[in-house]
Amino acid sequence: MKTRKNILISWVCFGILAGLSGCAPKVYQLRPVSGDVVRIEGRPTTKAETNGIVVVASYERLDLQYVALDIEVKNKSDRPFEVDPADFQYTALDEEQKTVFITTSSPQKPLMFSAADPIREADRTAYNQEREVKRLKTAKVINTVLLVAAVASDVASSSNRNNHRPERWVQNRVTHDNIYAAIQAKRMIDHGLFADRMQRYDYETYRWKELSMKPTTLRPGESVRGLVYLPMSRDAKYMLINYPVSDTESVMLTFQQEWVKEKQRKK
Template sequence: MKRFTFSVYILGTAFLACSLSSCAPTLTTSYQLAPASGDITTIDGRPVTKAEANGVGVVASFEREDLEFVALDIEVKNHTDHPITVDPADFHFTALNANQDTLSEPNNPALSLAGSAADPNYEAGRVNQKRRQEEKRLKRAKVFNTVLMVAAIASDVSSSANSRTYREYTTNRAAHYLAYQGIAVKRAVDYSTFANRMQRYDYEDYRWRELALKANTLAPNESVRGFVYLPKVPNARFLAISYTIPEQATVPLLFKQDFVQQTAKRRR
């Protein structure tokens, strides 16, 4: 009984610490990108750049920070006399420092820190996998919560029957009340986490299917517009972005990356 009481005390202390930490102010950092090359103009208060190579034009501006990505509002224009294939995965970037020198991969200094924009079709497929994994996680949590409740009830019955004094009885009641409360809180947290994550996956699915630039073919004088999502690179001060149509054109874009820090207070 003493061992169980001590475990319950630790559990209660952990929950109390989590509650208190949820009220503590936190420092958040947001990404801000601005074009630093090409024909730059301001449209609706937003800096926009335009570049062209071999009849392929790209108009680009920073849209927003979006979860683990930064989103660029991109329009691709076909000024050639033949169809061209547009694919967001053909947007590549290289991370640069403040002097516009290429950064190295943290785990392999011999390689440049570079990458490609997200492929909407691939990412949309990953969302379905995330949903299935989250459903499995909730099922495991339900089983574990049931085991905890059965163990708590068994301990409650056993320790109550063995209580010899009123003090032991009240101590048992307080300890097991805390245990039941802890299990109830854990169950609520499990369901809340499930709901929040599923809501996020719904947004991700909408993002890849409705907002992202889609792979398609542009006829002459046609254009297409959508968001291109680049993975965040915290150490970069510039992103050298290029849109490449193999054996036809490479359109260069340069964006400066800044960070804005804000103090936010978490709500319970």
């Protein structure tokens, strides 16, 4: 009996371990599959050129809801060129690199995404920070009002002759102690949410003002480099990125997007 029991336990443990190994976390990968692809600083990097405008791009990281690309734009033409990171956009492609369409619209439209405008996003983040400060001030006022009301109720019930009996006194103390604890808990939650949100907004401010590519005018021979943030879509197997260099022409780059199981490190 013990032998069968040990065998059964061993098989159960084996099944659990196999299940855990099969549930390895998936990591996001994005790699260029078009243009002149080379490895620079250990990362696959692609380059394409149209009308003297060169775009060099590589995948940087998945940043919250955005795919961050490290992009450099070079002006090899003989004219000034206006660079705006918000002009980058991509069309979602399927496994066969065919356009993915929005099925909810009629007529169907290609599934396309535009890069984030760093100036607009920085302004939006500043507004959100101001809103959070106002929200915390309002919460403080509400908490103060609740506390004053609780103290008034406590004093009034304590002075009531009917509450001098031991059982009524104990009930009164339990009730008001719970009210005070609830107000304190609400205060801690308010401050915790404020700290978490402000921390995120501080990072977003840094992202849009320090890391992202800025709109600029490139004179012949000049270049600009920074991160371009494209909304991430799980519906895309490939991202056909385009950047217009004129009314009729664009620089085109294709990246393959996939989620793969993270390799287990050997102990």
